Amino acid sequence: MSLEQVSKSSVLIAGAGIGGLAMALSLLRRGIDCDVFEQASELREVGAGLWISMNGVRVLRDLGLTEQVEQNCIAAERRSIRLWNTGDRWPLYNRSSDAARNQPYLLLRAHLLKILVDGVRELKPGAIHLSAHVVGFSQDDEGVRAKLADGSEVEGRALIGADGAHSKVRLGLIGNIESEYTKAIAWRGLVPVDRLAPHQREPEVATWIGPTAHVTAYPVRWQNTVMMTFSGQVDHDDWLLESWSEKGSVEECLKDFKGWHPDIIELVGNVDTLNKWGLFVRPSLGTWSKGCVTLLGDACHSMLPYLGQGVNMALEDASVLARCFEEIPMTSRRYSRRIRACGSIAPPRSQSRRPACCRSFITRRCASRRQRVTTSRPSGHRTRRLRDTIGSTSTTRPPRRFTDMLTIVTSGAQQ
Ligand SMILES: Cc1cc2nc3c(=O)[nH]c(=O)nc-3n(C[C@H](O)[C@H](O)[C@H](O)COP(=O)(O)OP(=O)(O)OC[C@H]3O[C@@H](n4cnc5c(N)ncnc54)[C@H](O)[C@@H]3O)c2cc1C
Numbered sequence: 001m002s003l004e005q006v007s008k009s010s011v012l013i014a015g016a017g018i019g020g021l022a023m024a025l026s027l028l029r030r031g032i033d034c035d036v037f038e039q040a041s042e043l044r045e046v047g048a049g050l051w052i053s054m055n056g057v058r059v060l061r062d063l064g065l066t067e068q069v070e071q072n073c074i075a076a077e078r079r080s081i082r083l084w085n086t087g088d089r090w091p092l093y094n095r096s097s098d099a100a101r102n103q104p105y106l107l108l109r110a111h112l113l114k115i116l117v118d119g120v121r122e123l124k125p126g127a128i129h130l131s132a133h134v135v136g137f138s139q140d141d142e143g144v145r146a147k148l149a150d151g152s153e154v155e156g157r158a159l160i161g162a163d164g165a166h167s168k169v170r171l172g173l174i175g176n177i178e179s180e181y182t183k184a185i186a187w188r189g190l191v192p193v194d195r196l197a198p199h200q201r202e203p204e205v206a207t208w209i210g211p212t213a214h215v216t217a218y219p220v221r222w223q224n225t226v227m228m229t230f231s232g233q234v235d236h237d238d239w240l241l242e243s244w245s246e247k248g249s250v251e252e253c254l255k256d257f258k259g260w261h262p263d264i265i266e267l268v269g270n271v272d273t274l275n276k277w278g279l280f281v282r283p284s285l286g287t288w289s290k291g292c293v294t295l296l297g298d299a300c301h302s303m304l305p306y307l308g309q310g311v312n313m314a315l316e317d318a319s320v321l322a323r324c325f326e327e328i329p330m331t332s333r334r335y336s337r338r339i340r341a342c343g344s345i346a347p348p349r350s351q352s353r354r355p356a357c358c359r360s361f362i363t364r365r366c367a368s369r370r371q372r373v374t375t376s377r378p379s380g381h382r383t384r385r386l387r388d389t390i391g392s393t394s395t396t397r398p399p400r401r402f403t404d405m406l407t408i409v410t411s412g413a414q415q
Contacts, residue, residue: 001035001126003154010035011325012146012156014134014169016043018050018109019297019314020162021116021128025063026322028123035156036120037132037146039163043117047109048188048275049220049229054102056312059319065115072111074219074226075103076205084210087261106205108220108229109311134163136172137293144292158292160321162314165280167299173290179280181239186279186305187232187253189271192225196270200228200263208264213256215264216308230267231305232256239278248276279304296321 006012011027013020016038027034052060052069060069078094095103120127133149137159144159161169170177193201205218213234220229234256253268253276281304288300297314 001129003129003132003148003152005126006035006129006154006156007033008143008155008157009033010156012037012144012154012159014146014159014161014167015163015297015299016040016117016128016130017162017164017297017314018112018116018311019299019318020160021113021120022059022063022315022318023160023162023296023322024127025116025119025123026318027325028120028127029063030322030326032322032325033124034127035154036128037134037148037154038128038130039133039149041131043113043128043130047113048190048231048273049218050105050107050109050112050311051216051218051308052105052107052112052315053308053312054104056315057103057105059315060105062319063119065119068115068118069105069107069112072115072221073105073107074203074221076106076218077203079205080207082206082208082261084208084213084260084264087263089206106218106220106229108222108227110222111220112311134161134168136168139291139293158294158325161293161295161299162297162318163299165282165298165302167295169293170285170295170299173293173295174285174287177282177285179282182279182281182304183235183237184233184279185236185238185276187230187234187248187256187274187276189230189253189268189274190220190222190227191230191267191270192272193219193228196228196266197263200266201226208261210260215257215267217267227272228267230271233279233305236278246275246277248274250274252276294321 011032011034013023013034013036016024016036020036020038024034024036060066075095079092081090081092082088117128134146135149136147138145138147139159143155143157145153145155146159147153159169161167161173163169165179201219203219205216208215208217213232215230215232217228217230219226221227232253236256250268250271253271253274254265257264257268280302282302285295285300288295296317298310300317301313303310303313
């Protein structure tokens with residue numbers, strides 16, 4: 001489908017990442033027309049493993065993707081905390097325990113991307129436009145015009161910036177936001193399990209904790225191959241690019257894990273693909289929306305990876321925002337009012353929390369239909385605690401729970 005064929009009543013989405021595609025699928029499933037504009041010329045299979053926690057699992061279920069996702073997941077038998085040098089293990093849960101009913105999905109980013117792309121294309125084959133780099137927009141009472149890098153413009157009734165941490169839509173909406181390096185970098189790698197010792201091939205999620213780094217490793221499936229995905233966050237004074245496609249070398253990574261347990265050295269030494277990037281934070285935004293334009297996912301609350309919530313919050317955003325759209329009649333003026341209502345109240349101190357009116361909107365609107373995204377969420381103080389924990393990922397310091405854990409483990413290690 002060419003850009004000229006995009007309907008003026010379409011919701012325009014900048015970015016075909018997890019957030020943009022989940023948004024598109026949520027809208028299309030509600031019968032709301034939309035088009036996605038992705039800067040890349042092809043949808044590449046980039047990225048390592050993703051940890052989809054229960055908030056994300058519920059959104060994927062709501063999108064009707066349970067079967068496809070579960071076919072590509074590996075169910076972890078157990079989850080443990082391990083000590084960086086001795087390998088000592090503290091079990092957190094195993095599959096036969098009660099907690100295991102709330103199993104996260106562990107899968108490759110590439111898989112989730114493909115499942116979402118297939119879902120979107122099934123409902124609207126021409127919805128995803130590649131090589132479509134959104135560079136700006138303008139809007140009036142009639143709607144919005146997204147400007148593309150090749151000089152063309154596309155009209156629609158609303159624009160959603162799902163274009164990641166370096167969002168151009170955010171730039172147009174709010175202006176330049178400086179990011180701050182946290183003096184930590186992240187490594188991501190994938191290792192075919194047949195290169196590893198038999199005890200390392202088990203379906204276990206292990207978080208290794210050390211004085212200057214931590215690593216989480218778990219198995220994921222890619223076609224017929226099982227891979228161990230590992231993500232390591234390491235203290236680093238050096239500045240690195242904030243990019244997911246920066247390659248790293250095994251030698252360099254090994255230096256960061258000098259003295260670590262042989263299981264970690266074996267993982268790094270046998271890695272197939274290795275990426276690294278600097279961890280940056282941005283200040284909370286005073287608003288996420290203006291008129292018919294709004295933001296979701298990393299574009300408005302990019303996160304540090306300590307609790308693996310970047311992808312989950314992008315999924316939640318898409319689900320909530322699609323429900324907001326469902327409630328509004330077709331005119332752009334009303335969209336503008338609704339988007340303003342959902343987004344112009346300043347997000348509370350933590351940039352990862354949704355605006356309060358979004359939360360009350362969900363509660364009011366969706367509770368009445370007994371369809372709340374939050375139906376099976378913990379309620380009351382547990383919900384608040386979850387929000388507080390997730391909120392803390394967007395500060396420059398690691399989340400408190402994590403620092404506490406580090407303090408306990410590293411003081412034990414030094415004794
Ligand atoms: C290549 C890549 C690999 C990743 N790998 C991992 C991983 O291994 N593990 C992990 O936990 N997280 C990974 N992430 C991050 C994680 O997917 C996101 O933090 C999370 O899903 C939030 O998603 P998002 O949709 O808000 O943003 P993103 O996932 O960043 O998606 C943004 C999309 O918008 C596109 N885009 C950017 N600017 C424009 C523009 N101006 N016009 C049009 N399109 C634009 C980008 O090409 C991208 O497809 C990766 C992200 C990317 C982009």
